[in-house]
Amino acid sequence: MDHLLEQGLLVPEGRVQAAGPRLGRDGATVAVAYARDEAAADEVVERIRKDGGRAFALRAELGRHGDAASLWAAFDARAEAHAPGGAVDIIVNKAGIGRSSDLASLTEEGFDEVFAVNVRAPFFIVQQGLRRLRDGGRIVNISSGAARLAMPEIIAYGATKGALDTFTLNLAKELGPRGITVNSVAPGVIDTDVNAGWLRGNPEAEAQAASLAALGRVGRPEDVADIVAFLASDDARWVTGRVIDATGGSGL
Template sequence: MAAGALEGKVALVTGGSRGIGRAIAERLARDGAAVGVAYARDEAAADETVERIRKDGGRAFALHAELGRHGDATRLWTAFDAAGKDHAPDGKLDIIVNNAGIGRSAPLASLTEDGFDEVFAVNVRAPFFIVQQGLPRLRDGGRIINISSGAARLAAPEIIAYGATKGALDTFTLNLAKELGPRGITANSVAPGIVDTDVNASWLRGDPQAEAHAASLAALGRVGQPEDVADIVAFLASDDARWVTGRVIDATGGAGL
């Protein structure tokens, strides 16, 4: 991919303040895009992400958008307009990355209705309506990239609802690709496995046995890093991926082979 492959583009990354989302935002910015870093609660982390991008010579802006409640997509786009007016004065953009998500580590027997509703609201309903309301803003030839999970294809009963949300997200991606193809817009999912982020820190970091087990699940023999996922997203966002749509790109390092 050529340097500056996304020069002049505008991107939105939900959940962009930490972990995989931060790595995606930083990579897209390095490739030339102006990146809207959407965050739910951690304003300091979002500001830090923006500052890191700017110190690296990139363009970015933070916007607050808590997902999971009715009207969240409308509030997100309102925040995008306000925070991004210097980078996207017409409200248009080229890349939407639906990265924000929550997990519910509860098996079937103990998952509550409220817990089920919450994980589906954030992981499925929010991306659905973010895209629905974003389509008039998304330029022809644009990119929609949904961050899915290996849990959509690998059985993990302890996070059954989470896996179901990611399966739904992959189906959403498939249908978007078909509907938006005439506009030259591609839609793809990226499905990470276990990644060394703050979300997994409590059980993964500092425990050699846990890390060794996690690494053993991947054919490539290590735990994933946020940059492993971000680099795939950058490819899908670029013109190099213009002929790839409706696909789920496995980013598990070969888990379950």
């Protein structure tokens, strides 16, 4: 198994995290960070272990000053038992919250919150994680198709993902001398628990979402997880500073 898949840190928000199980099957020891839903994190860990992988959960609520330091402190406290040396090969910045607000209705508080979780947290997680990240490592940031498609109804969310893509570009340049690749993955509409309220059990909504993609269906978590796994592998050693579209061809 490639050395880049020895230890990974998955930093997620939301319930279904397909990237963790996929990386676990590929041989990574996966640290699953969660904000509040401990049961969901434990579910991901158990799924990875049932597939023969290694994983552990750690609590780290993002969106406040000091959140990155708290996450890494929690990691350091538990990593030695699971991965001697506490070094990291892969960081997947999956954390993200959305605000279904347009320009007229978005409050300053809502704006600050979405940028704190979607932009500031990944920035400082990487900044403070670099001394743990091995040379030749991987950073994968989960962006969104909303960064390139005009969606005024979620204007602040789209802006955060555009900022994340710029962060990816600059990190790739800065960390290239260490052999570390940095890429973004930009999904479209994905059938996750985050979208369950308006998507599942609503044939009209599902048909509308599917019509956005050239491939004619709603995305599944595994569609994104497999791309993340590729970028985390040695097969992607010559890919860096890129935004990989994972929308199924939305907006073509």
